[in-house]
Amino acid sequence: MVAIWVVGIAIGIPLALIIPWFPTKGSLQASNIHTLYDVLLIASVPIFVLVETVVLYSVWNFRMRPGEEEKDGAPIHGNTRLEVAWTVLPTILIVGLCTYAYTVLHGNEKTHPGAMVVNVTERQFGFEFSYPRTGGKQIVSPVLYLPNRRPVVFKLRSLDVIHSFFVPQFSEKLDAVPGITTTLRVTPTRVGTYPAECTELCGAGHGLMRASVQVVPDARFQSWMSTQKLDGAPPVGNPPTQSSQPGIPGATGNNHSTAGPSE
Ligand SMILES: [Cu+2]
Structure with a gap:
Protein backbone atom coordinates (compact mmCIF):
# COMPACT_ATOMS: atom_id res chain seq x y z
CA MET A 1 0.00 0.00 0.00
CA PHE A 62 -12.94 -6.12 3.09
CA ARG A 63 -15.80 -6.53 0.62
CA MET A 64 -18.59 -8.93 1.41
CA ARG A 65 -18.07 -12.34 -0.14
CA PRO A 66 -20.84 -14.88 -0.97
CA GLY A 67 -22.08 -16.52 2.23
CA GLU A 68 -21.01 -13.57 4.46
CA GLU A 69 -24.35 -11.72 4.30
CA GLU A 70 -25.11 -12.34 7.99
CA LYS A 71 -21.53 -11.90 9.24
CA ASP A 72 -20.50 -8.89 11.30
CA GLY A 73 -17.11 -7.21 11.10
CA ALA A 74 -14.34 -7.69 13.64
CA PRO A 75 -14.95 -5.77 16.92
CA ILE A 76 -12.57 -2.77 17.01
CA HIS A 77 -12.13 -0.68 20.15
CA GLY A 78 -10.08 2.18 18.82
CA ASN A 79 -6.38 2.88 18.75
CA THR A 80 -5.20 5.73 20.93
CA GLU A 109 -1.74 44.17 1.27
CA LYS A 110 1.50 45.99 2.08
CA THR A 111 1.48 49.68 1.24
CA HIS A 112 4.25 50.78 -1.09
CA PRO A 113 5.56 54.34 -0.78
CA GLY A 114 4.68 56.38 -3.85
CA ALA A 115 1.77 54.13 -4.83
CA MET A 116 -0.62 55.65 -7.35
CA VAL A 117 -4.22 56.07 -6.19
CA VAL A 118 -6.97 55.07 -8.63
CA ASN A 119 -10.61 55.49 -7.63
CA VAL A 120 -12.85 52.71 -8.92
CA THR A 121 -16.51 53.72 -8.94
CA GLU A 122 -18.99 50.95 -9.66
CA ARG A 123 -22.68 51.07 -10.47
CA GLN A 124 -25.25 48.88 -12.21
CA PHE A 125 -23.64 47.90 -14.60
CA GLY A 126 -20.32 49.54 -15.24
CA PHE A 127 -16.96 50.69 -13.93
CA GLU A 128 -15.39 54.10 -13.93
CA PHE A 129 -11.79 54.90 -13.06
CA SER A 130 -10.52 58.23 -11.86
CA TYR A 131 -7.00 59.44 -11.20
CA PRO A 132 -6.81 62.20 -8.58
CA ARG A 133 -4.56 65.09 -9.63
CA THR A 134 -3.37 68.11 -7.73
CA GLY A 135 -5.77 70.99 -7.17
CA GLY A 136 -8.80 68.76 -6.57
CA LYS A 137 -8.98 67.81 -10.24
CA GLN A 138 -9.12 64.31 -11.61
CA ILE A 139 -8.82 62.38 -14.83
CA VAL A 140 -11.83 60.16 -15.45
CA SER A 141 -11.75 57.16 -17.77
CA PRO A 142 -13.99 54.18 -18.64
CA VAL A 143 -10.79 52.22 -19.40
CA LEU A 144 -8.32 51.45 -16.62
CA TYR A 145 -4.84 52.52 -17.75
CA LEU A 146 -1.98 51.44 -15.49
CA PRO A 147 1.76 52.01 -15.77
CA ASN A 148 3.69 48.76 -15.65
CA ARG A 149 5.57 48.00 -12.40
CA ARG A 150 4.13 50.92 -10.46
CA PRO A 151 2.28 50.02 -7.23
CA VAL A 152 -1.37 51.05 -7.38
CA VAL A 153 -3.90 51.53 -4.59
CA PHE A 154 -7.48 51.06 -5.78
CA LYS A 155 -10.17 52.82 -3.75
CA LEU A 156 -13.40 50.97 -4.45
CA ARG A 157 -16.79 52.63 -4.10
CA SER A 158 -20.27 51.60 -5.18
CA LEU A 159 -23.11 53.93 -6.14
CA ASP A 160 -25.91 51.43 -5.63
CA VAL A 161 -25.56 47.76 -4.65
CA ILE A 162 -22.62 45.51 -3.71
CA HIS A 163 -20.28 44.97 -6.65
CA SER A 164 -16.74 43.70 -6.84
CA PHE A 165 -13.56 44.42 -8.73
CA PHE A 166 -11.62 41.50 -10.15
CA VAL A 167 -8.85 41.35 -12.73
CA PRO A 168 -8.07 37.63 -13.10
CA GLN A 169 -4.46 38.27 -14.21
CA PHE A 170 -3.82 40.29 -11.02
CA SER A 171 -5.18 37.44 -8.80
CA GLU A 172 -6.74 40.06 -6.54
CA LYS A 173 -10.44 40.62 -5.88
CA LEU A 174 -12.42 42.86 -3.56
CA ASP A 175 -16.04 43.93 -3.02
CA ALA A 176 -17.24 47.47 -3.59
CA VAL A 177 -19.78 48.11 -0.83
CA PRO A 178 -22.20 51.08 -0.83
CA GLY A 179 -21.38 53.60 1.90
CA ILE A 180 -17.77 52.56 2.51
CA THR A 181 -14.48 52.71 0.62
CA THR A 182 -12.56 49.47 0.30
CA THR A 183 -8.89 49.30 -0.64
CA LEU A 184 -7.05 46.91 -2.92
CA ARG A 185 -3.32 47.00 -3.74
CA VAL A 186 -1.82 45.74 -6.99
CA THR A 187 1.54 46.14 -8.70
CA PRO A 188 1.16 45.23 -12.40
CA THR A 189 4.19 43.40 -13.79
CA ARG A 190 3.19 42.57 -17.34
CA VAL A 191 2.22 44.85 -20.21
CA GLY A 192 -1.06 43.74 -21.77
CA THR A 193 -4.84 44.08 -22.03
CA TYR A 194 -6.93 42.37 -19.37
CA PRO A 195 -10.59 42.34 -18.36
CA ALA A 196 -11.91 43.87 -15.13
CA GLU A 197 -15.00 42.02 -13.97
CA CYS A 198 -17.70 42.34 -11.36
CA THR A 199 -17.92 39.02 -9.51
CA GLU A 200 -20.76 39.92 -7.14
CA LEU A 201 -24.22 39.15 -8.57
CA CYS A 202 -25.57 42.70 -8.75
CA GLY A 203 -28.61 42.59 -11.02
CA ALA A 204 -29.82 41.66 -14.50
CA GLY A 205 -26.82 43.17 -16.28
CA HIS A 206 -24.20 41.64 -13.97
CA GLY A 207 -22.85 39.32 -16.69
CA LEU A 208 -22.09 42.34 -18.87
CA MET A 209 -20.37 44.35 -16.14
CA ARG A 210 -16.84 44.48 -17.49
CA ALA A 211 -14.16 47.01 -18.29
CA SER A 212 -10.86 46.96 -20.11
CA VAL A 213 -7.54 47.16 -18.26
CA GLN A 214 -4.51 48.35 -20.20
CA VAL A 215 -1.14 47.88 -18.54
CA VAL A 216 1.31 50.00 -20.52
CA PRO A 217 4.95 51.11 -20.16
CA ASP A 218 5.34 54.11 -17.86
CA ALA A 219 6.23 56.53 -20.71
CA ARG A 220 3.05 55.59 -22.60
CA PHE A 221 1.01 56.02 -19.43
CA GLN A 222 2.45 59.49 -18.88
CA SER A 223 1.67 60.52 -22.46
CA TRP A 224 -1.89 59.16 -22.09
CA MET A 225 -2.28 61.19 -18.89
CA SER A 226 -1.07 64.34 -20.63
CA THR A 227 -3.73 63.99 -23.34
CA GLN A 228 -6.58 63.65 -20.83
CA LYS A 229 -8.54 66.64 -19.70
CA LEU A 230 -8.93 67.38 -16.02
CA ASP A 231 -12.49 67.19 -14.75
CA GLY A 232 -14.11 68.05 -11.46
CA ALA A 233 -16.76 65.34 -11.29
CA PRO A 234 -17.09 61.85 -12.74
CA PRO A 235 -19.89 61.40 -15.32
CA VAL A 236 -21.52 58.48 -13.49
CA GLY A 237 -21.95 60.56 -10.34
CA ASN A 238 -20.57 60.63 -6.86
CA PRO A 239 -21.08 57.99 -4.18
CA PRO A 240 -23.92 58.97 -1.78
CA THR A 241 -22.86 61.06 1.17
CA GLN A 242 -23.37 60.01 4.78
CA SER A 243 -26.36 62.34 5.23
CA SER A 244 -28.18 60.75 2.28
CA GLN A 245 -27.58 57.29 3.72
CA PRO A 246 -28.35 57.67 7.44
CA GLY A 247 -28.54 53.92 7.97
CA ILE A 248 -24.99 53.25 6.83
CA PRO A 249 -22.34 53.92 9.47
CA GLY A 250 -18.97 55.13 8.28
CA ALA A 251 -20.22 56.31 4.89
CA THR A 252 -17.35 58.30 3.48
CA GLY A 253 -19.13 60.17 0.72
CA ASN A 254 -17.18 61.62 -2.14
CA ASN A 255 -13.52 62.14 -1.44
CA HIS A 256 -12.47 61.87 -5.05
CA SER A 257 -11.16 65.38 -5.05
CA THR A 258 -9.30 65.39 -1.75
CA ALA A 259 -6.70 62.69 -2.41
CA GLY A 260 -3.44 63.54 -4.08
CA PRO A 261 -1.84 61.47 -6.83
CA SER A 262 -0.06 59.22 -4.35
CA GLU A 263 -0.99 57.62 -1.05
CU1 LIG B 1 -22.06 42.47 -10.75
Whole structure:
Protein backbone atom coordinates (compact mmCIF):
# COMPACT_ATOMS: atom_id res chain seq x y z
CA MET A 1 0.00 0.00 0.00
CA VAL A 2 2.91 2.34 0.77
CA ALA A 3 4.26 1.68 -2.75
CA ILE A 4 0.90 2.65 -4.31
CA TRP A 5 0.86 5.80 -2.18
CA VAL A 6 4.40 6.79 -3.24
CA VAL A 7 3.61 6.15 -6.92
CA GLY A 8 0.37 8.15 -6.55
CA ILE A 9 2.30 11.10 -5.09
CA ALA A 10 4.98 10.86 -7.80
CA ILE A 11 2.31 11.08 -10.50
CA GLY A 12 -0.13 13.36 -8.66
CA ILE A 13 2.15 16.27 -7.74
CA PRO A 14 3.58 16.92 -11.25
CA LEU A 15 0.07 16.45 -12.69
CA ALA A 16 -1.41 18.97 -10.22
CA LEU A 17 1.36 21.49 -10.96
CA ILE A 18 1.15 21.11 -14.74
CA ILE A 19 -2.55 22.05 -14.87
CA PRO A 20 -2.88 25.75 -15.77
CA TRP A 21 -5.18 26.76 -12.88
CA PHE A 22 -4.68 30.48 -13.32
CA PRO A 23 -4.43 32.97 -16.18
CA THR A 24 -1.04 34.52 -16.95
CA LYS A 25 0.59 36.25 -13.97
CA GLY A 26 0.03 39.98 -14.35
CA SER A 27 1.04 41.34 -10.95
CA LEU A 28 3.46 40.97 -8.07
CA GLN A 29 0.55 39.79 -5.93
CA ALA A 30 -0.39 37.13 -8.52
CA SER A 31 3.10 35.59 -8.28
CA ASN A 32 2.70 35.22 -4.50
CA ILE A 33 -0.82 33.79 -4.86
CA HIS A 34 0.28 31.29 -7.52
CA THR A 35 3.18 30.09 -5.34
CA LEU A 36 0.80 29.76 -2.38
CA TYR A 37 -1.56 27.71 -4.54
CA ASP A 38 1.27 25.43 -5.67
CA VAL A 39 2.33 24.84 -2.05
CA LEU A 40 -1.28 24.00 -1.12
CA LEU A 41 -1.42 21.54 -4.03
CA ILE A 42 1.87 19.89 -3.02
CA ALA A 43 0.54 19.53 0.55
CA SER A 44 -2.88 18.26 -0.57
CA VAL A 45 -1.89 15.61 -3.13
CA PRO A 46 -0.23 13.16 -0.66
CA ILE A 47 -3.28 13.39 1.64
CA PHE A 48 -5.73 12.93 -1.25
CA VAL A 49 -3.77 9.93 -2.59
CA LEU A 50 -3.47 8.42 0.93
CA VAL A 51 -7.22 8.71 1.63
CA GLU A 52 -8.17 7.34 -1.80
CA THR A 53 -5.69 4.45 -1.49
CA VAL A 54 -7.06 3.46 1.93
CA VAL A 55 -10.67 3.77 0.69
CA LEU A 56 -10.08 1.66 -2.45
CA TYR A 57 -7.95 -0.89 -0.55
CA SER A 58 -10.64 -1.27 2.14
CA VAL A 59 -13.52 -1.48 -0.34
CA TRP A 60 -11.73 -4.24 -2.24
CA ASN A 61 -10.08 -6.15 0.60
CA PHE A 62 -12.94 -6.12 3.09
CA ARG A 63 -15.80 -6.53 0.62
CA MET A 64 -18.59 -8.93 1.41
CA ARG A 65 -18.07 -12.34 -0.14
CA PRO A 66 -20.84 -14.88 -0.97
CA GLY A 67 -22.08 -16.52 2.23
CA GLU A 68 -21.01 -13.57 4.46
CA GLU A 69 -24.35 -11.72 4.30
CA GLU A 70 -25.11 -12.34 7.99
CA LYS A 71 -21.53 -11.90 9.24
CA ASP A 72 -20.50 -8.89 11.30
CA GLY A 73 -17.11 -7.21 11.10
CA ALA A 74 -14.34 -7.69 13.64
CA PRO A 75 -14.95 -5.77 16.92
CA ILE A 76 -12.57 -2.77 17.01
CA HIS A 77 -12.13 -0.68 20.15
CA GLY A 78 -10.08 2.18 18.82
CA ASN A 79 -6.38 2.88 18.75
CA THR A 80 -5.20 5.73 20.93
CA ARG A 81 -1.83 6.25 19.18
CA LEU A 82 -3.48 6.30 15.76
CA GLU A 83 -6.19 8.72 16.93
CA VAL A 84 -3.63 11.08 18.48
CA ALA A 85 -1.59 10.93 15.26
CA TRP A 86 -4.50 11.71 12.95
CA THR A 87 -5.53 14.61 15.15
CA VAL A 88 -2.11 16.15 15.80
CA LEU A 89 -0.60 15.81 12.30
CA PRO A 90 -3.50 17.48 10.40
CA THR A 91 -3.61 20.22 13.08
CA ILE A 92 0.09 21.00 12.55
CA LEU A 93 -0.39 20.93 8.77
CA ILE A 94 -3.48 23.19 8.81
CA VAL A 95 -1.92 25.70 11.24
CA GLY A 96 1.26 25.77 9.12
CA LEU A 97 -0.62 26.32 5.84
CA CYS A 98 -2.90 28.96 7.42
CA THR A 99 0.13 30.83 8.75
CA TYR A 100 1.76 30.76 5.32
CA ALA A 101 -1.49 31.88 3.60
CA TYR A 102 -1.91 34.71 6.12
CA THR A 103 1.69 35.84 5.51
CA VAL A 104 1.13 35.90 1.73
CA LEU A 105 -2.18 37.80 1.96
CA HIS A 106 -0.73 40.22 4.52
CA GLY A 107 2.30 40.80 2.29
CA ASN A 108 0.05 41.46 -0.71
CA GLU A 109 -1.74 44.17 1.27
CA LYS A 110 1.50 45.99 2.08
CA THR A 111 1.48 49.68 1.24
CA HIS A 112 4.25 50.78 -1.09
CA PRO A 113 5.56 54.34 -0.78
CA GLY A 114 4.68 56.38 -3.85
CA ALA A 115 1.77 54.13 -4.83
CA MET A 116 -0.62 55.65 -7.35
CA VAL A 117 -4.22 56.07 -6.19
CA VAL A 118 -6.97 55.07 -8.63
CA ASN A 119 -10.61 55.49 -7.63
CA VAL A 120 -12.85 52.71 -8.92
CA THR A 121 -16.51 53.72 -8.94
CA GLU A 122 -18.99 50.95 -9.66
CA ARG A 123 -22.68 51.07 -10.47
CA GLN A 124 -25.25 48.88 -12.21
CA PHE A 125 -23.64 47.90 -14.60
CA GLY A 126 -20.32 49.54 -15.24
CA PHE A 127 -16.96 50.69 -13.93
CA GLU A 128 -15.39 54.10 -13.93
CA PHE A 129 -11.79 54.90 -13.06
CA SER A 130 -10.52 58.23 -11.86
CA TYR A 131 -7.00 59.44 -11.20
CA PRO A 132 -6.81 62.20 -8.58
CA ARG A 133 -4.56 65.09 -9.63
CA THR A 134 -3.37 68.11 -7.73
CA GLY A 135 -5.77 70.99 -7.17
CA GLY A 136 -8.80 68.76 -6.57
CA LYS A 137 -8.98 67.81 -10.24
CA GLN A 138 -9.12 64.31 -11.61
CA ILE A 139 -8.82 62.38 -14.83
CA VAL A 140 -11.83 60.16 -15.45
CA SER A 141 -11.75 57.16 -17.77
CA PRO A 142 -13.99 54.18 -18.64
CA VAL A 143 -10.79 52.22 -19.40
CA LEU A 144 -8.32 51.45 -16.62
CA TYR A 145 -4.84 52.52 -17.75
CA LEU A 146 -1.98 51.44 -15.49
CA PRO A 147 1.76 52.01 -15.77
CA ASN A 148 3.69 48.76 -15.65
CA ARG A 149 5.57 48.00 -12.40
CA ARG A 150 4.13 50.92 -10.46
CA PRO A 151 2.28 50.02 -7.23
CA VAL A 152 -1.37 51.05 -7.38
CA VAL A 153 -3.90 51.53 -4.59
CA PHE A 154 -7.48 51.06 -5.78
CA LYS A 155 -10.17 52.82 -3.75
CA LEU A 156 -13.40 50.97 -4.45
CA ARG A 157 -16.79 52.63 -4.10
CA SER A 158 -20.27 51.60 -5.18
CA LEU A 159 -23.11 53.93 -6.14
CA ASP A 160 -25.91 51.43 -5.63
CA VAL A 161 -25.56 47.76 -4.65
CA ILE A 162 -22.62 45.51 -3.71
CA HIS A 163 -20.28 44.97 -6.65
CA SER A 164 -16.74 43.70 -6.84
CA PHE A 165 -13.56 44.42 -8.73
CA PHE A 166 -11.62 41.50 -10.15
CA VAL A 167 -8.85 41.35 -12.73
CA PRO A 168 -8.07 37.63 -13.10
CA GLN A 169 -4.46 38.27 -14.21
CA PHE A 170 -3.82 40.29 -11.02
CA SER A 171 -5.18 37.44 -8.80
CA GLU A 172 -6.74 40.06 -6.54
CA LYS A 173 -10.44 40.62 -5.88
CA LEU A 174 -12.42 42.86 -3.56
CA ASP A 175 -16.04 43.93 -3.02
CA ALA A 176 -17.24 47.47 -3.59
CA VAL A 177 -19.78 48.11 -0.83
CA PRO A 178 -22.20 51.08 -0.83
CA GLY A 179 -21.38 53.60 1.90
CA ILE A 180 -17.77 52.56 2.51
CA THR A 181 -14.48 52.71 0.62
CA THR A 182 -12.56 49.47 0.30
CA THR A 183 -8.89 49.30 -0.64
CA LEU A 184 -7.05 46.91 -2.92
CA ARG A 185 -3.32 47.00 -3.74
CA VAL A 186 -1.82 45.74 -6.99
CA THR A 187 1.54 46.14 -8.70
CA PRO A 188 1.16 45.23 -12.40
CA THR A 189 4.19 43.40 -13.79
CA ARG A 190 3.19 42.57 -17.34
CA VAL A 191 2.22 44.85 -20.21
CA GLY A 192 -1.06 43.74 -21.77
CA THR A 193 -4.84 44.08 -22.03
CA TYR A 194 -6.93 42.37 -19.37
CA PRO A 195 -10.59 42.34 -18.36
CA ALA A 196 -11.91 43.87 -15.13
CA GLU A 197 -15.00 42.02 -13.97
CA CYS A 198 -17.70 42.34 -11.36
CA THR A 199 -17.92 39.02 -9.51
CA GLU A 200 -20.76 39.92 -7.14
CA LEU A 201 -24.22 39.15 -8.57
CA CYS A 202 -25.57 42.70 -8.75
CA GLY A 203 -28.61 42.59 -11.02
CA ALA A 204 -29.82 41.66 -14.50
CA GLY A 205 -26.82 43.17 -16.28
CA HIS A 206 -24.20 41.64 -13.97
CA GLY A 207 -22.85 39.32 -16.69
CA LEU A 208 -22.09 42.34 -18.87
CA MET A 209 -20.37 44.35 -16.14
CA ARG A 210 -16.84 44.48 -17.49
CA ALA A 211 -14.16 47.01 -18.29
CA SER A 212 -10.86 46.96 -20.11
CA VAL A 213 -7.54 47.16 -18.26
CA GLN A 214 -4.51 48.35 -20.20
CA VAL A 215 -1.14 47.88 -18.54
CA VAL A 216 1.31 50.00 -20.52
CA PRO A 217 4.95 51.11 -20.16
CA ASP A 218 5.34 54.11 -17.86
CA ALA A 219 6.23 56.53 -20.71
CA ARG A 220 3.05 55.59 -22.60
CA PHE A 221 1.01 56.02 -19.43
CA GLN A 222 2.45 59.49 -18.88
CA SER A 223 1.67 60.52 -22.46
CA TRP A 224 -1.89 59.16 -22.09
CA MET A 225 -2.28 61.19 -18.89
CA SER A 226 -1.07 64.34 -20.63
CA THR A 227 -3.73 63.99 -23.34
CA GLN A 228 -6.58 63.65 -20.83
CA LYS A 229 -8.54 66.64 -19.70
CA LEU A 230 -8.93 67.38 -16.02
CA ASP A 231 -12.49 67.19 -14.75
CA GLY A 232 -14.11 68.05 -11.46
CA ALA A 233 -16.76 65.34 -11.29
CA PRO A 234 -17.09 61.85 -12.74
CA PRO A 235 -19.89 61.40 -15.32
CA VAL A 236 -21.52 58.48 -13.49
CA GLY A 237 -21.95 60.56 -10.34
CA ASN A 238 -20.57 60.63 -6.86
CA PRO A 239 -21.08 57.99 -4.18
CA PRO A 240 -23.92 58.97 -1.78
CA THR A 241 -22.86 61.06 1.17
CA GLN A 242 -23.37 60.01 4.78
CA SER A 243 -26.36 62.34 5.23
CA SER A 244 -28.18 60.75 2.28
CA GLN A 245 -27.58 57.29 3.72
CA PRO A 246 -28.35 57.67 7.44
CA GLY A 247 -28.54 53.92 7.97
CA ILE A 248 -24.99 53.25 6.83
CA PRO A 249 -22.34 53.92 9.47
CA GLY A 250 -18.97 55.13 8.28
CA ALA A 251 -20.22 56.31 4.89
CA THR A 252 -17.35 58.30 3.48
CA GLY A 253 -19.13 60.17 0.72
CA ASN A 254 -17.18 61.62 -2.14
CA ASN A 255 -13.52 62.14 -1.44
CA HIS A 256 -12.47 61.87 -5.05
CA SER A 257 -11.16 65.38 -5.05
CA THR A 258 -9.30 65.39 -1.75
CA ALA A 259 -6.70 62.69 -2.41
CA GLY A 260 -3.44 63.54 -4.08
CA PRO A 261 -1.84 61.47 -6.83
CA SER A 262 -0.06 59.22 -4.35
CA GLU A 263 -0.99 57.62 -1.05
CU1 LIG B 1 -22.06 42.47 -10.75
